[in-house]
Amino acid sequence: MENVDLNLLLALDVLLDEGSVTTAARRLGLSTSAMSRTLARLRAVTGDPLLVRAGRGLVPTPHAMSLRDRVHALTREVQATLRPRTDPLDLAVLERTFTLRANEDFIRFFSVPLCAAIAEAAPRVRLRFALKPNKDPAPLREGLIDLEIGVIESAAPEMRTRLLFRDHFVGVARTGHPLLAGRGVTARRYAASRHVVVSRKAQVTGPVDEALQALGLRRTISVVVPAHADAMRLARQSDLVALVPSFCLGRGLADSPAMAAGLRSFELPVRTPDINISALWHPRMDADPAHGWLRQMVVALCQAAHPVS
Incomplete structure (x- = not known):
């Protein structure tokens, strides 16, 4: 087709959403007869009935679905x-609801100061935090998520990204743990300890295990948990040693002082790559002033806690 009427796109969206010519007409401010004619045009354009009679209502065809x-x-x-x-x-x-998708640790440690800053600047803005079960870009593309925060291994080519902060892993153990006695934590003594690791996947090993393997060492993983806060609780109450991002021990973040109580941190005896925490959003939001303000608030909070060098 040389000329496409974009009004048909909006009409099709409403028809598929409502499943009714009458309610779709009311929503678009049209008469029922005009909406019926539009449905007829859509059927001609797509070559599919789209909505067919089922009793007193209409149901979508497989193509419409x-x-x-x-x-x-x-x-x-x-x-x-x-x-x-x-x-x-x-x-x-400003009255707006923003949805931020992040993992449990970011929500636990950053949500309180972010909510406080947002409430002070824009009291009518609502924040909705959603957990990140995967890295599927579809929610960003469809507008279900406004901002995604986390480690970006690979992003869809159209997405925009902004580095929030760089972090690194540290070890934590309870105060008085035998590993912390003596002149320092060596790779051999570290590997000989029992460990709690964080993973939501089947794979429980990572860069620290690769670094230990290069030295001919292997750590004993006794417990696997889904979040670093869980690992810190277990380390506080047992002889397990945990591996956490340093922001979990940082100052000025919600829960950090409480979570760090009874724990001592130490630098790992092997080198591991830095962790880059970034924000990800769809380019449709680039020019939106409110979304731009939200991004700046998130950037300011993160970089106040962890300045980007």
Whole structure:
């Protein structure tokens, strides 16, 4: 087709969402007959019935079901593109819900200071934190997530990224642990300890194990937990040794003093790569003033705790 009526895209999105010509017409401010004609045009354009009668209602065809998510994402893109620029951002009256996706540790240690800073600057803004079960970019593309925070191993090519801070792993053990006695933690004494490691995957070894293997050593992993806060609790109450990012012990972050109580940290006896914590967002939000303000708030908080060199 040479000329495509983009109004059909919006109509299709609403029809698939409502599953009713009458309610779709009401939502778009059209008459039922006009909406029926639009559905007829959509059927002609797509070559599929899209919605078919089932009793008193309509049900989508398999082709319509396959189009639903794609059409919704395209509609959001078009609306974002054609949305007029707003007046200068007024944080005092800004009403918006932002969804941030991160792992348990970021939420535990950074959510309280971030919420406090947001509430002070923009009291009507709501933050929603969502756990990150995987690195699927679909929620960012579809507008379900505003900002993703974490270690970015690889990102979809269109995504925007910003380094928040660099961190490194440290060892932690309870005060009085035998490993901490003597002249220092050696690789051999470290490997000989019992360890608790953090992993949500089947693989429980990592860079520290590779570094130990190069020295002919291997640590004993006794417990696997899903978050570093869990590892710190176990280390505090047992002879297990934990490996955590240093921000878990940092000052000025929620829960850090309490979580670090009864624990002593030590530099690892082997070298491990730095951890780069970044923010990730979809380019549709680049020019959105409110989203830009949120990104700056997150950057400011993270870099106050861990300045980027």
